[in-house]
Amino acid sequence: MKSSANxxxxxxxxxxxxxxxxxxxxxxxxAFIHFGINTFTDSEWGSGGESPSIFNPTSLNAEQxxxxxxxxxxxxxxxxxxxxxxxxxWPSKLTEHSVKNSPWRDGKGDVVMEASQACKKHDxxxxxxxxxxxxxxxxxxxxxxxxxxxxxxxxxLLTNYGELFCVWLxxxxxxxxxxxxxxxxxxxxxxxxxxxxxxxxxSRCGPDVRGCGNEAGVCRSSEWSxxxxxxxxxxxxxxxxxxxxxxNVMALDLGSRNAIKNAKKLIWYPAxxxxxxxxxxxxxxxxxxxxxxxSKLVDIYYNSVGANASYLLNVPPNQQxxxxxRDLETLISLGAHLEYSFQExxxxxxxxxxxxxxxxxxxxxxxxxxxPDEYWHSGMYPVKPWLILxxxxxxxxxxxxxxxxxxxxxxxEKFTLYGEIKxxxxxxxxxxxxxxxxxxxxxxxRIQRIKLVIEKTRCFATIASFEAY
Ligand code: FUL
Numbered sequence: 001m002k003s004s005a006n007x008x009x010x011x012x013x014x015x016x017x018x019x020x021x022x023x024x025x026x027x028x029x030x031a032f033i034h035f036g037i038n039t040f041t042d043s044e045w046g047s048g049g050e051s052p053s054i055f056n057p058t059s060l061n062a063e064q065x066x067x068x069x070x071x072x073x074x075x076x077x078x079x080x081x082x083x084x085x086x087x088x089x090w091p092s093k094l095t096e097h098s099v100k101n102s103p104w105r106d107g108k109g110d111v112v113m114e115a116s117q118a119c120k121k122h123d124x125x126x127x128x129x130x131x132x133x134x135x136x137x138x139x140x141x142x143x144x145x146x147x148x149x150x151x152x153x154x155x156x157l158l159t160n161y162g163e164l165f166c167v168w169l170x171x172x173x174x175x176x177x178x179x180x181x182x183x184x185x186x187x188x189x190x191x192x193x194x195x196x197x198x199x200x201x202x203s204r205c206g207p208d209v210r211g212c213g214n215e216a217g218v219c220r221s222s223e224w225s226x227x228x229x230x231x232x233x234x235x236x237x238x239x240x241x242x243x244x245x246x247x248n249v250m251a252l253d254l255g256s257r258n259a260i261k262n263a264k265k266l267i268w269y270p271a272x273x274x275x276x277x278x279x280x281x282x283x284x285x286x287x288x289x290x291x292x293x294x295s296k297l298v299d300i301y302y303n304s305v306g307a308n309a310s311y312l313l314n315v316p317p318n319q320q321x322x323x324x325x326r327d328l329e330t331l332i333s334l335g336a337h338l339e340y341s342f343q344e345x346x347x348x349x350x351x352x353x354x355x356x357x358x359x360x361x362x363x364x365x366x367x368x369x370x371x372p373d374e375y376w377h378s379g380m381y382p383v384k385p386w387l388i389l390x391x392x393x394x395x396x397x398x399x400x401x402x403x404x405x406x407x408x409x410x411x412x413e414k415f416t417l418y419g420e421i422k423x424x425x426x427x428x429x430x431x432x433x434x435x436x437x438x439x440x441x442x443x444x445x446r447i448q449r450i451k452l453v454i455e456k457t458r459c460f461a462t463i464a465s466f467e468a469y
Contacts, residue, residue, distance in 0.1 A: 005261045012260055013409050013458040015226045017268045021208055022407065024201045025270065025436045027125060027165065028305045030076030031069040032274065032314035033115070034281040037087040039319055044280050046085025048097075048135030055087065055102035060111070060321025062118040068315065068323050069124060072331035073338045076125035078168050078312070079115045081157055083129075086136025090160075094152045097136045116161040127166030128157050132184060132205060141180030151185075151192055158196035167193050169205040171233070186233060203272060205233045210269045212309055213251075217275035217300040219309040222432040224255020225270040225410050228263035255433075257413075270436070273304035276314035277327055283316040291326050294333050301338065306401075306439030346395045347450075347468040352376070354387040358460070367463040375405035375464035378454070385461050389450045391468065398444040402434050402452070403465035410435045414456035419447040434463075 017025065037046050040054045069077050082088050088098035089111035100107050112128065119126040130153065139145035158164065169189070186205075193202055201208035210231055212219040231254065253259045260266060277297070279290040297313070304311040315331065317323050323331075347368060354364035354376060362377035364387050378385035400417055404410060412434045418425035428450070429440040450468060454461045 005257060008261045008263065008266070009257060009458050012226045012255075012266050013411055015266050015268050016409050017225070017270070017406055018208070020199050020201050021268060021270065023199060024165065024209065024310070025406070027075045027310065028437070029072075029074045029301065029311045029313070030078065030125070030127075031065075031072075031074050032129070032276075032281075032312050033065055033077060033079045034083070034276075034283075034314055034316045035111070035321070036080055036083050036089060036282070037085050038083060038282040039317070042284055044282055046083065046087065046135065048084075048086045048137075050085060050087065052087065052097060052099070052101040053103060055099060056104050057317075057319060057321030060104070060109075060114070060317070062111070062114040063121070064322055065115065065315070065317060066118040066122045066124050068328050068331050070122055071335045072313070073335040074124070074313065076127060076165055077115065077119055078127040078129050078166055079112060080131075081112050081128040082131050082134070082153070084131045084133045084135055084170075086131075086134040088153070090156065092153055092156055094149055094156070095137060112157065112161055120162060125165035126162065127164050127168060127200070128161075129168040129170060130154065130157065131170045132182070133170070141182050143183050146182050147185040147188060151188060154189065154192055155196065158193065164197045164200045166203055166209075167197065167200050167206065168203045171205040207232050207267075208269075209272050209310070212271040212273045212304075215275055217273055217296075218303055219271055219273050219307050220252060220254070221307070222253070222256065223271045223308045223435070224433055225268055225308065225406070225435050226260070226266055227254045227269050228260060229265040229267045229269075230263075232267060232269055271309040272312055273300065273309050274312040274314065275300060276316070277330065278316065281314055281316065283318045283324070285318075288324065288326060291324075291330055294330055294337060297330065297334050298337055301334075302439055302441060305437060306441075308433055308435035308437060341399070342401075342469055345467040345469065346391055346397065347389055347466055350392060351390045352387055352466065353390070354378075355385045356382065362462075367466045372464055373405070373407070375462045377405075377408075378457070378461040380460050382454075382457070382461060384453055384455060385457070386451060386453045387463060387466065389452075389466060389468065391448055391450075394446050394448050395468070396444050396446050397450070397468050398442060399469040400429070400440045400450060401465065401467040401469070402438045402440065402463060403436060404434045405462035405464040406436055408462055409458075411458040412454055412456075412461050413458065415452060415454045417442075418451040418453070419445050420449040420451070421445065421447060425451055
């Protein structure tokens with residue numbers, strides 16, 4: 001007889017990402033640009049009562065932002081089109097509280113347009129951040145009128161700025177000027193976004209990407225992409241999440257066998273690590289000294305991209321509308337560091353053998369092909385399946401990058417990597433989940449053969465990519 005726990009495992013193993021989530025998973029590392037009225041008041045949260053006349057960046061240059069983002073090795077950029085203060089970086093027809101009433105470019109400017117065009121020019125994906133909470137808009141808290149206003153703003157942003165890879169809906173929700181809280185029309189927003197930007201993920205207060213639960217740049221050591229559905233904000237399960245004390249996104253374990261055993265519904269809901277390069281989200285001169293050192297940014301990379309999450313790094317432009325030199329230099333060194341670290345995959349021309357496979361199409365060698373859809377499949381319900389990589393000669397190795405074939409779900413729960421040293425298998429790394437990507441870092445060793453043993457997996461195991469550096 002099957003237990004409900006086994007049943008949950010079977011269900012979890014059958015959950016797969018959507019096409020848009022798959023596209024997003026490959027972007028991995030992208031930027032946040034927090035810029036707006038707060039930049040000019042030196043604050044983090046505006047009241048909504050600020051005058052648009054104070055928005056006047058003297059030398060705004062979106063290409064400078066995009067070049068910096070690209071130099072760091074990032075592949076996308078998300079701009080705060082509207083933060084909680086309600087000030088719009090585009091000339092919205094639905095409010096007077098925007099760049100159109102500012103002195104910047106004589107009221108004819110559009111920051112969203114400049115950023116989207118710079119991204120397009122430099123082949124960087126573009127996304128927008130839109131705060132649900134609007135401290136300026138008088139209809140906020142009035143129900144339907146605000147929902148219509150918000151959908152109108154979405155429509156403007158989703159139709160005039162080309163293809164978006166992400167719509168980042170921010171949840172910070174307080175009272176409006178009326179003193180009332182807004183009842184959000186989640187389904188209405190989501191339906192509109194799907195209609196106008198079908199390839200964009202809806203992040204944070206959305207169904208596609210969840211926050212890892214903190215803004216400190218760390219994710220869980222086992223970051224599952226398959227988690228209970230109450231974590232997702234949608235009309236039906238939002239209230240459930242609000243009332244369930246234990247069901248918060250900060251919970252340490254979201255996806256283990258234990259965490260999912262009683263879940264009613266399981267969904268593909270991968271994690272994103274968002275963190276600022278500085279102390280605050282917006283630029284403040286007196287926080288210039290807080291720019292994180294390269295080593296910290298690199299650690300966050302391994303603890304996010306390397307741990308089955310994405311890395312959303314905030315870089316706030318100053319009052320001139322430019323990224324400061326010290327942030328810029330750090331971004332350039334970060335990009336150089338990552339490029340150097342992953343320069344030559346020594347597993348590329350190797351031979352892979354293994355414990356078995358589902359069929360010849362999924363034999364161990366398939367873990368080494370560049371195509372993401374060619375992969376090794378262990379066969380059903382395997383017992384400690386393994387792979388051995390033979391690089392043909394000794395190399396100095398300190399990193400192994402593993403990827404599951406997540407189109408067929410996330411299965412691997414526990415694994416160990418061994419290196420063959422003087423004829424003996426020595427442990428290099430012990431890990432739990434793999435998912436989209438796990439970067440295993442260890443002390444450099446000179447080896448020819450690396451063995452991966454999958455100690456625990458759900459219904460089967462797949463490896464779509466096995467790289468060594
Ligand atoms: C939070 C906001 O309140 C912060 O200002 C910032 O935008 C951060 C990314 O999300 O909820």
